[in-house]
Amino acid sequence: MPEKPNLIAKHINYKIATKVILSDIDLSVHRGEVLGVVGPNGAGKTSLLKILSGQVFCQGSVFWKQKDLKEYSEMQRAQQIAVVNQINDSVFSLNLQQIVRMGLLPHSSLISRATPDDTLRIAQALEKVGLTEKAQQTFSSLSGGEQQRGLIARALVQRADLIVLDEPVNHLDVYYQHQVLQLLTSLARSLKVTVIMSLHDVNLAAHYCDNICLLNQGKLIAKGTPEAVFTTKQLSEVFRLPCAVTEGASNKSFHVNFYPPSQTGHHLTKGDC
Amino acid sequence: MNKKFWLLCFFAITSVIVGLFFGAADFSNRELLSCLVDSCSSEVNEMIFWEIRAPRVLVGFLVGAGLAVAGATLQNVTRNGLADPYLFGVVSGAGLGASIATLLFDSNFAENLGLLSLLPGISFSLALPFAAFLGALFSVILVQLLVTRTFGSKTEHMLLAGIAVSFMLSALSHFILFMAEPFAANKVIFWLMGSLARIETWYAWVILPVLIVSVSLLLLYGRHMDALLIGDENAKTLGVHVGRLRILSLATCAALTACIVAYCGGIGFVGLMIPHIIRNWLGVTSRTLIIGCVLLGGAFLVWVDVIARIALPDQEIPIGIITSAIGSIFFLLAMRQRNT
Numbered sequence: 001m002p003e004k005p006n007l008i009a010k011h012i013n014y015k016i017a018t019k020v021i022l023s024d025i026d027l028s029v030h031r032g033e034v035l036g037v038v039g040p041n042g043a044g045k046t047s048l049l050k051i052l053s054g055q056v057f058c059q060g061s062v063f064w065k066q067k068d069l070k071e072y073s074e075m076q077r078a079q080q081i082a083v084v085n086q087i088n089d090s091v092f093s094l095n096l097q098q099i100v101r102m103g104l105l106p107h108s109s110l111i112s113r114a115t116p117d118d119t120l121r122i123a124q125a126l127e128k129v130g131l132t133e134k135a136q137q138t139f140s141s142l143s144g145g146e147q148q149r150g151l152i153a154r155a156l157v158q159r160a161d162l163i164v165l166d167e168p169v170n171h172l173d174v175y176y177q178h179q180v181l182q183l184l185t186s187l188a189r190s191l192k193v194t195v196i197m198s199l200h201d202v203n204l205a206a207h208y209c210d211n212i213c214l215l216n217q218g219k220l221i222a223k224g225t226p227e228a229v230f231t232t233k234q235l236s237e238v239f240r241l242p243c244a245v246t247e248g249a250s251n252k253s254f255h256v257n258f259y260p261p262s263q264t265g266h267h268l269t270k271g272d273c
Numbered sequence: 274m275n276k277k278f279w280l281l282c283f284f285a286i287t288s289v290i291v292g293l294f295f296g297a298a299d300f301s302n303r304e305l306l307s308c309l310v311d312s313c314s315s316e317v318n319e320m321i322f323w324e325i326r327a328p329r330v331l332v333g334f335l336v337g338a339g340l341a342v343a344g345a346t347l348q349n350v351t352r353n354g355l356a357d358p359y360l361f362g363v364v365s366g367a368g369l370g371a372s373i374a375t376l377l378f379d380s381n382f383a384e385n386l387g388l389l390s391l392l393p394g395i396s397f398s399l400a401l402p403f404a405a406f407l408g409a410l411f412s413v414i415l416v417q418l419l420v421t422r423t424f425g426s427k428t429e430h431m432l433l434a435g436i437a438v439s440f441m442l443s444a445l446s447h448f449i450l451f452m453a454e455p456f457a458a459n460k461v462i463f464w465l466m467g468s469l470a471r472i473e474t475w476y477a478w479v480i481l482p483v484l485i486v487s488v489s490l491l492l493l494y495g496r497h498m499d500a501l502l503i504g505d506e507n508a509k510t511l512g513v514h515v516g517r518l519r520i521l522s523l524a525t526c527a528a529l530t531a532c533i534v535a536y537c538g539g540i541g542f543v544g545l546m547i548p549h550i551i552r553n554w555l556g557v558t559s560r561t562l563i564i565g566c567v568l569l570g571g572a573f574l575v576w577v578d579v580i581a582r583i584a585l586p587d588q589e590i591p592i593g594i595i596t597s598a599i600g601s602i603f604f605l606l607a608m609r610q611r612n613t
Contacts, residue, residue, distance in 0.1 A: 055509065075512035078510060083507075083510035085504070085507055085510070087507060092349075092352075092502055092552060092557045094499070094502060094558075102499065102500055102511055105496055105500060105511045110494065111493065
């Protein structure tokens with residue numbers, strides 16, 4: 001019998017003033033699945049992530065483990081769902097360990113003291129993301145990739161079953177992009193954590209995500225495996241650019257090329273744009 | 274951290290003890306030690322020591338600790354290292370509240386306005402800090418509203434809004450004092466520069482409980498306040514009730530500032546300097562910061578008060594002059610550090 005999805009979103013409709021941001025979105029995500037949310041600027045990716053992680057409420061329902069997110073208290077939500085946002089504010093130079101330690105917050109009371117288990121958990125999380133030696137460095141002195149991995153370590157300490165990331169590889173060079181995404185997929189495989197992230201790079205999304213949710217102008221255009229969603233027709237319509245999808249031998253090695261509007265693509269295998 | 278912490282404890286305790294050795298009355302060291310451990314040699318000395326000198330040192334310590342804690346709280350809540358109860362208008366707000374209370378309890382003035390019948394049974398000494406608290410709360414809310422609704426939350430905007438509110442409320446309280454009393458210059462100087470000269474023992478029994486409750490609350494919510502340092506949105510995703518925590522912190526800051534300003538006037542820059550020093554020396558997490566501020570802030574003001582008493586012969590310098598002189602240089606250095 002197939003496992004029930006961990007996260008189910010039903011009839012998500014979201015407006016800001018009179019502007020429709022998301023319109024009638026339905027989706028489900030399983031335990032250990034990596035879901036990529038892809039779409040052009042203004043498609044509603046960030047809003048969808050905020051709704052799925054319970055940061056914003058709207059019309060429709062989001063069920064996490066068969067319970068409506070609205071029924072969770074803020075603390076209960078934080079015990080289940082970790083949100084990895086960039087930290088731009090580094091006025092008071094917290095170090096990496098102090099940032100990672102914050103993951104304990106949803107599991108501790110106001111008067112509880114840190115236990116040896118907590119310290120071990122922090123050390124293990126830092127080890128998992130390969131930052132043990134940088135634990136005492138100020139967060140702002142770390143590279144973008146290290147910061148992102150540090151925040152993922154915080155999510156691990158948070159013991160969340162769902163990690164939501166908004167453009168986790170933005171501003172990272174190619175090396176760190178792969179490093180961060182590899183880390184996330186390996187966590188999803190080994191710890192059965194569900195990962196939902198928005199990505200701009202279609203190729204990275206195709207390579208690292210199990211399923212893709214393609215958004216455009218607040219509407220869900222398609223949801224499914226990268227091969228099923230990233231067709232030249234759909235991609236060219238959504239991104240308003242001609243493109244070509246080159247398929248390799250394995251299902252994870254196909255590549256999407258976008259071209260300037262005047263040019264046409266070569267090596268087309270799934271039809272011309 | 275532990276070694277530094279104990280060093281700071283030692284410094285704070287030593288400062289309080291050494292502070293007792295300075296004052297207008299000429300006490301020999303032996304006499305002072307005798308007063309401390311046993312009893313003074315004469316009734317006059319006993320009175321001077323226990324009713325003037327010791328309360329002054331004790332209240333000085335509490336005032337320094339309170340102002341430093343209020344500054345640290347304000348800085349954490351606004352994520353702005355230049356926040357300070359003085360620069361953010363909290364001191365001026367408390368001054369305005371206290372000025373209005375002083376005026377209402379002035380029997381002539383109250384009688385003229387027909388308010389005397391409304392005030393029976395209310396003790397002035399308790400009404401004063403309460404009125405200062407309302408004034409401080411008003412200024413905190415005003416600055417927050419200006420920042421969030423009008424100017425945006427950039428550091429510079431926050432600072433400018435705070436300074437503007439500070440000037441506005443100061444102007445208002447000075448105007449009220451001048452209108453009510455032709456010779457109000459002394460009171461204005463008191464609100465502007467602060468003083469520990471008129472300290473009475475019972476002031477400590479008002480400030481101490483407020484300080485204990487405030488510090489306990491801030492220590493209790495220390496980890497939540499740390500989460501505020503990484504931004505409201507991030508803190509919310511960790512289960513922190515950001516709105517409630519901010520209100521609690523600002524109210525704490527207003528209460529501390531109010532009970533200090535009500536009795537000691539406006540003492541500037543302690544809340545700016547001390548948290549900076551503690552962050553650089555001891556650590557940035559809220560619990561470390563608060564405890565460090567209590568110890569160093571208290572010790573700092575004891576020493577400033579010693580300088581105020583002994584710098585000029587037969588004359589006392591208002592304490593705010595010294596803190597402002599040190600603080601303004603520190604402020605410029607902090608600004609420079611931020612820009613490098």
